[in-house]
Amino acid sequence: MLKAKKVSKAVIIGNKKLLHPTVDILHSIQCVHVEDFNEDDSFLTIGKPGEAASEASQKLVKLRSITNFLGIKPTHSDNLQNEDAILNELDAKLEKLDSTVNDLLDRKNVLGNELKNIDDSILLLEPLSLLPLDLEFYRGYSSITVITGYVQGEISEIEPEIRSITANYELLSSPHDKRNIITLFVPVEHQQQVTDILEKFYFNDIHVPELKGNPGKIMTGMQNRREDIQLELTSLEDEIADLKGKYMDFVLASDEILSITTEKAEAPLRFATSESTFIIDCWIPDDKFHQIEDTLEKNFNGSVMISKLDMESEDIESTTVPVEYDNPGPVKPLEAIMDLYSRPLYKEIDPSAIIFITFPLFYGLMLGDIGYGLVLLTLGLVGRAKIKTGGLRPLATLLVYCSITTTIFGVLFAEIFGFHVFGHHSLVAVLFGEHSAIGGIFYNFHALPILDRLGKDDIPILLIITALIGVVHMNLGFILGFRNEAISHGLKTAVLEKISWMVLQLGIAIFALAAFNAIPGVGMTAGIIVALIGVVMLIAGEGGTAILELPSILSNTLSYTRFAAVGLSSVGIAFAINNIVTEMLFPKGGFFIIIGIIVLLIGHTVNTVLGVIAPGLHALRLQYVEFFTKFYIGGGRKFNQFGYTRKYTEVK
Numbered sequence: 259m260l261k262a263k264k265v266s267k268a269v270i271i272g273n274k275k276l277l278h279p280t281v282d283i284l285h286s287i288q289c290v291h292v293e294d295f296n297e298d299d300s301f302l303t304i305g306k307p308g309e310a311a312s313e314a315s316q317k318l319v320k321l322r323s324i325t326n327f328l329g330i331k332p333t334h335s336d337n338l339q340n341e342d343a344i345l346n347e348l349d350a351k352l353e354k355l356d357s358t359v360n361d362l363l364d365r366k367n368v369l370g371n372e373l374k375n376i377d378d379s380i381l382l383l384e385p386l387s388l389l390p391l392d393l394e395f396y397r398g399y400s401s402i403t404v405i406t407g408y409v410q411g412e413i414s415e416i417e418p419e420i421r422s423i424t425a426n427y428e429l430l431s432s433p434h435d436k437r438n439i440i441t442l443f444v445p446v447e448h449q450q451q452v453t454d455i456l457e458k459f460y461f462n463d464i465h466v467p468e469l470k471g472n473p474g475k476i477m478t479g480m481q482n483r484r485e486d487i488q489l490e491l492t493s494l495e496d497e498i499a500d501l502k503g504k505y506m507d508f509v510l511a512s513d514e515i516l517s518i519t520t521e522k523a524e525a526p527l528r529f530a531t532s533e534s535t536f537i538i539d540c541w542i543p544d545d546k547f548h549q550i551e552d553t554l555e556k557n558f559n560g561s562v563m564i565s566k567l568d569m570e571s572e573d574i575e576s577t578t579v580p581v582e583y584d585n586p587g588p589v590k591p592l593e594a595i596m597d598l599y600s601r602p603l604y605k606e607i608d609p610s611a612i613i614f615i616t617f618p619l620f621y622g623l624m625l626g627d628i629g630y631g632l633v634l635l636t637l638g639l640v641g642r643a644k645i646k647t648g649g650l651r652p653l654a655t656l657l658v659y660c661s662i663t664t665t666i667f668g669v670l671f672a673e674i675f676g677f678h679v680f681g682h683h684s685l686v687a688v689l690f691g692e693h694s695a696i697g698g699i700f701y702n703f704h705a706l707p708i709l710d711r712l713g714k715d716d717i718p719i720l721l722i723i724t725a726l727i728g729v730v731h732m733n734l735g736f737i738l739g740f741r742n743e744a745i746s747h748g749l750k751t752a753v754l755e756k757i758s759w760m761v762l763q764l765g766i767a768i769f770a771l772a773a774f775n776a777i778p779g780v781g782m783t784a785g786i787i788v789a790l791i792g793v794v795m796l797i798a799g800e801g802g803t804a805i806l807e808l809p810s811i812l813s814n815t816l817s818y819t820r821f822a823a824v825g826l827s828s829v830g831i832a833f834a835i836n837n838i839v840t841e842m843l844f845p846k847g848g849f850f851i852i853i854g855i856i857v858l859l860i861g862h863t864v865n866t867v868l869g870v871i872a873p874g875l876h877a878l879r880l881q882y883v884e885f886f887t888k889f890y891i892g893g894g895r896k897f898n899q900f901g902y903t904r905k906y907t908e909v910k
Contacts, residue, residue: 259585259586259589259608259610259611260607260611260612261584261607262582262583262606262894263545263584263897265541265543265544265580265582265604265897266541266542266544266547266567267540267566267574267579268547268564268565268567269538269539269564270284270537270554270562270563270564271535271536271563271564271565272535272561272563273535273536273562274531274533274535276558276561276562277526277529277536278522278526279558280538280558281526282522283553284901285521285525285902287901289542289546289549289899290540290541290899290901291580291897291899291900292538292539292900293539294528295528295537300530301532302530302537303530303531304528304530305526305528305530306526306527307523307524307526307527308522308523308526309523311520311524314520314523317516318516318517318520320352321352321509321512321513321516322513323359324355324356324509325509327359327362327498328359328498328502328506328509329502330506330510332510332648332905334646334647334905335510335906337507338907338908339507339508339511339907340907340908341907341909344508344511344907355505355508355509359501366491369490369494372487373484373487373488373491376483377484379467379480380477380480380484382465382466382467383467383476385408385432385435385464386439386473387472387473387474387477388434389430389439392471392472392473393469393471393476396441396466397466400446401446402443402444402446403443403444403445403446403449403452404442404443405440405441405456405463406439406441406442406464407440407463407464408434408438408439408440408464409437409440409460409462410459410460411438413429413438413440415459416440416455416456419455420442420452420455423451423455424444424452426444426445427443427452428442429442430442507906511907514902514906514907515907517902518904540900550564551564576603576604576605577603577893577895579604580604580895580896580898581601581602581604581894581897582896582897583608583610584608585608585610590610591652591653591656591659592610592611592613592614592656593652594649594652594656595610595613595617595656595878596608596609598878599881599886599892600890600893601892601893601895601896602892602894603892603893603894605742605745606742606890606891606894607741607742607890609738609890612734614659616731617656617660617877618656618663620876620877620880621660621663621664621874622660622664622665622667623724623727624820624821624824624828624876624877625660625664625668625869625873626670626711626828627664627668627673627674627675627829627869628668629668629673629675629676629862630664630668630675630866631666631668632665633866634661634870635658635661637654637657638654638656638657638661639658641657642658647905660873670706670708671707671829672707673832675832675862676829676833676865677836679700680701680704680706680707681700681703681707682701684700686700686701687700687701709723711822711826711829712826712830712833717826720821720825724818724821724822725816725818728815728819728884729815731818731885732811733760735884735885735887736756736889738888738889739752739756740752740753740756740889741889742889742891743756751799753799754798754799754800755800756888756889757795758792758796759796759811759888760792761788761789761791761792761795762792762793762808763811764788764789765786765787765788765789765790765792766789766811768781768784769781769785769786769789770785793805814884817880817883817884818880818884820876824873824876827872828865828872831861831868832861835857835861835862835865839855839858839861840854
């Protein structure tokens with residue numbers, strides 16, 4: 259905890275004939291981080307994949323195509339499949355499933371294409387159905403041109419202009435979609451002149467399909483066929499759903515087995531090989547090294563050897579060492595918060611355990627309401643029950659942590675959905691009466707709230723408290739930064755670059771106390787001297803540009819007052835909702851009581867959503883911006899274990 263798991267660089271060397279058995283063992287142990295071999299300027303070459311790689315990859319591609327078609331998603335399963343049983347039936351079952359899926363896919367594509375053609379045809383026929391002509395009358399003339407399309411403008415304006423060219427015409431029209439659809443029959447010799455006239459009315463030609471009969475009747479037949487196709491597609495989707503339910507366990511288990519086979523078969527592409535040997539460059543946790551050493555010795559009797567490099571004597575950059583967290587179970591969900599920012603370097607402090615305390619604490623201080631805390635607790639527990647694996651599970655756990663601190667601060671602030679629990683405005687006292695046994699207890703209990711967040715006298719106190727929390731939090735960052743700098747660059751640099759900020763703050767604090775007469779007036783002079791010493795130390799450590807950073811100490815401190823601001827906004831919204839309901843709606847009685855209940859439910863639901871998002875973002879910002887910048891570098895590489903964590907299969 260507070261440090262990454264200790265690892266060492268190692269080299270595994272062995273007889274090339276034993277490469278694949280070695281891969282099997284390392285894959286099953288799952289505690290080796292393999293470094294990819296780069297053959298530039300080396301007499302060694304990259305290894306060749308195993309024979310199973312090509313066949314397994316082909317099967318995996320086919321299987322994942324089936325998975326995509328059936329809509330199978332990774333899920334938690336308590337029913338582990340036996341690997342040997344899956345392998346025995348894999349080829350036959352995969353071939354059968356592939357054939358079935360291809361048939362379903364072909365049927366689905368045929369029906370989908372037919373449905374699209376029907377929709378396109380209906381779109382063309384709909385305006386034509388408004389004209390009293392069968393479709394065959396739009397074509398087949400030698401001396402007459404048929405012009406069909408949309409025009410903008412009144413037919414009474416168009417027809418006189420056509421008549422001025424020829425009296426031998428037939429014009430049919432009908433309003434459609436804020437325009438007029440027309441069909442015009444004119445002699446061929448007048449086609450160009452008539453077309454020029456229609457262009458003035460923004461004529462837009464439409465295609466008449468090569469069909470016969472009444473457009474309306476044809477549309478009716480197509481719509482009936484459309485309904486039949488939709489029923490067929492629904493039936494097809496039911497078949498796909500049945501197939502998914504029947505084969506889901508097999509597909510997930512097979513995908514896992516083929517992924518493992520492919521990963522092991524392609525592993526030599528990451529190793530160095532010569533004519534007779536292989537070399538694996540890797541990292542191994544120190545607490546697992548002897549286990550791997552003993553396992554290799556037991557299985558290969560010295561034909562495969564492992565050698566650990568001395569990390570102290572080797573000149574190894576911290577940025578090249580892969581980092582594996584070393585935190586207890588309750589802290590692990592906070593590793594997701596760390597990875598959102600950046601994984602720590604190998605020799606850096608890992609602050610996961612610190613933000614395990616500060617993140618929920620800040621969150622609860624901002625939201626601070628019993629009602630919202632219980633809602634978040636329910637959401638978090640439901641999330642943990644539904645999400646067994648994946649990146650969202652740590653967030654559900656984190657929501658549980660935050661709900662606990664939210665409820666605790668809710669008790670201290672005596673708030674439940676914005677209502678007061680204790681005092682003269684106690685919700686219990688209002689419901690049961692201040693003179694009742696229960697109501698009187700809550701009415702006369704004044705130990706809580708410790709602070710009334712809407713009280714004008716308590717708000718300044720809350721602002722001061724949050725600023726002081728910020729001072730403590732930032733100085734914890736400076737202390738951690740001192741430790742990191744001392745290890746990386748020596749004690750002198752650590753003192754000048756980190757302790758200088760603490761000396762500066764001490765000087766400002768002494769000056770402020772003297773200014774407010776909390777200590778003798780001479781403290782003002784002493785405070786200025788101490789602050790100047792801090793500035794001199796800072797310039798000596800970071801150079802003249804450090805002067806530009808001096809205002810940041812004040813802005814960072816004030817940034818923590820967002821605890822009060824976000825909390826006030828949340829309780830203010832809740833108070834406003836409650837006031838609207840209890841003062842404006844409930845007193846009117848009757849139907850307004852129902853409206854009031856709806857307003858309460860909707861208002862507090864929205865405020866809960868805001869309560870989840872806003873405190874989380876602000877608590878996260880204070881960690882990343884105000885805290886991490888005091889000590890944290892980040893940029894560490896993830897320790898990627900060579901192996902596969904089985905979720906659907908087991909080896910017996």
